[in-house]
Amino acid sequence: MEKLKQSYLGAIVLFLYAPILVLIAQSFNASRYRGQWTGFTWEWYGRLMENEEIIAAFTNTLTIGVTSAVFATMLALVTALGMRQMGSRGRMLFRSLANVPLLNADIVTGISLMLLFLGLGLRLGYDTILLAHIVISLPYAMLCILPQVLTMDDVCYEAARDLGATPFTAFRKVILPELLPGILAAFLLSFAMSADDFIVTYFTKGAGIETLTTEIYSELKLGVHPEMYALSALFFCGVLVFSALLMVNYKVIRRYREAGRRGAAA
Amino acid sequence: MNERITAQISSHRFLALPFALWAVLFIVLPLFFVLGTGLTNEAGDVTLANLLTVLQSEYLRALGLSVELALASTFICLLLAYPLCLILREKRESRGLLVFLLFLLPLWMNSLLTTMAWQTILEKHGLINMFLSYLGLPAVHLINTPAAIIIGMVYNFLPYMVLPLYVSLSRIDESIVEAARDLGANFWQTLRHVLLPLSLPGIVSGCTMVFIPALTTFVISALLGGNKVLLVGNIIEQEFTAAYDWQLGSALSMVLMVFIILNILLEAFADSGEQRKKGRP
Numbered sequence: 001m002e003k004l005k006q007s008y009l010g011a012i013v014l015f016l017y018a019p020i021l022v023l024i025a026q027s028f029n030a031s032r033y034r035g036q037w038t039g040f041t042w043e044w045y046g047r048l049m050e051n052e053e054i055i056a057a058f059t060n061t062l063t064i065g066v067t068s069a070v071f072a073t074m075l076a077l078v079t080a081l082g083m084r085q086m087g088s089r090g091r092m093l094f095r096s097l098a099n100v101p102l103l104n105a106d107i108v109t110g111i112s113l114m115l116l117f118l119g120l121g122l123r124l125g126y127d128t129i130l131l132a133h134i135v136i137s138l139p140y141a142m143l144c145i146l147p148q149v150l151t152m153d154d155v156c157y158e159a160a161r162d163l164g165a166t167p168f169t170a171f172r173k174v175i176l177p178e179l180l181p182g183i184l185a186a187f188l189l190s191f192a193m194s195a196d197d198f199i200v201t202y203f204t205k206g207a208g209i210e211t212l213t214t215e216i217y218s219e220l221k222l223g224v225h226p227e228m229y230a231l232s233a234l235f236f237c238g239v240l241v242f243s244a245l246l247m248v249n250y251k252v253i254r255r256y257r258e259a260g261r262r263g264a265a266a
Numbered sequence: 267m268n269e270r271i272t273a274q275i276s277s278h279r280f281l282a283l284p285f286a287l288w289a290v291l292f293i294v295l296p297l298f299f300v301l302g303t304g305l306t307n308e309a310g311d312v313t314l315a316n317l318l319t320v321l322q323s324e325y326l327r328a329l330g331l332s333v334e335l336a337l338a339s340t341f342i343c344l345l346l347a348y349p350l351c352l353i354l355r356e357k358r359e360s361r362g363l364l365v366f367l368l369f370l371l372p373l374w375m376n377s378l379l380t381t382m383a384w385q386t387i388l389e390k391h392g393l394i395n396m397f398l399s400y401l402g403l404p405a406v407h408l409i410n411t412p413a414a415i416i417i418g419m420v421y422n423f424l425p426y427m428v429l430p431l432y433v434s435l436s437r438i439d440e441s442i443v444e445a446a447r448d449l450g451a452n453f454w455q456t457l458r459h460v461l462l463p464l465s466l467p468g469i470v471s472g473c474t475m476v477f478i479p480a481l482t483t484f485v486i487s488a489l490l491g492g493n494k495v496l497l498v499g500n501i502i503e504q505e506f507t508a509a510y511d512w513q514l515g516s517a518l519s520m521v522l523m524v525f526i527i528l529n530i531l532l533e534a535f536a537d538s539g540e541q542r543k544k545g546r547p
Contacts, residue, residue, distance in 0.1 A: 108519050
């Protein structure tokens, strides 16, 4: 039975990682075309920095991702603070409204935003992508921040106010540190949603501007530049390192906590 | 004291105002733009003609095929994910997290690139057929078939099934499972009478999370179906980017919205059933 379980896990892992291994192999393939192996090369990694299209798309993805994540996080935080004082009906309404882009299909969100932007007389481009990305990442930012804000205790804030802190100082010194984990999670998740989005970007981008995902899609018909494989392989290695660090950190924190608990019990 | 709290309340409530404006402008209004475009003709007159066009056989066939493939891939995702989550559930906490991370990491890879990599694996002279011919077996024809699209959908959306299933299965109290075993239930009986009913919310939530993106995708079918298999998403994309019949594209999107609303209702229904059960003494 134990063997069967192990081989089942192994089969699923193989299924999940097979295409990723293919991509990494392609980033070292001397041939420009996928599906034929003509030898090993580092060439595409070296030429990554020279490919202007990829660099431009990468810059767009990065700046749009950071800006939209900042806006989505701030809007989610302000809204969540406002929702604290609402009745359960108001909260329900706001929550369902915020969840619409999350439950809706990306293609419907994409074309509905495109129709809105064109209907309002906006030109599709960098700004419309940015707005659309705030729309799609806001529900995720709310999911991270709202539970923390709603369960937050007022006592510390009121104590700070009683001790003479201005509302702003009390907010900065008391509320903000307490909410920091949620805010960070909201920012990271919003950034990930923005950077990984293709469908909504595709419909709201207009001509002449590409993010990484739309650049890949436009290259698909003629064959993707191998530099793109190199970039994605590098990115995946980065994610691997990051999650390894996270795991180590998690273990260290847990050991500390357990030691602390044991210390408290003794 | 009372005075201060009232002052605080009014200032706090005011904070939700930007979102209210935002929601009206960017969440509600866009949907009305879709309805408006779908229910008018080019001259701007209100008409049902676009919706009637959707009833033509070629669009209905695409819709039927989309529903069929989405249902199939949802079902396969459930079949693959359930045993997986059962196994993960038994792992010790820290090891379980490690294995769980292993299953979420592929999400970080761009899905366009991984779907393209599936072309390399599935195509005529691809990895699978190279492996089969190495073993002396006949080649299989996978690329540009509905089967290839289902593989692509399962690959892309499996994590959406694993996530809610893992959460709901790992929340089940181990003592309940042990009680069932003590009372003489074998593995299958425990699964059928204890684990399955208790993880039902996770199953429903996972299925709804897989079904909608599978129903509406146009990328996976374009890459792995090779324009031979047309899904609803492909037709909408073409109406908006190539054929420029936005009215028809919007009408088709309205049909998709019906599916999305049904899906939301299904999940809300499952949720409320769960709440009622918990509320019972």
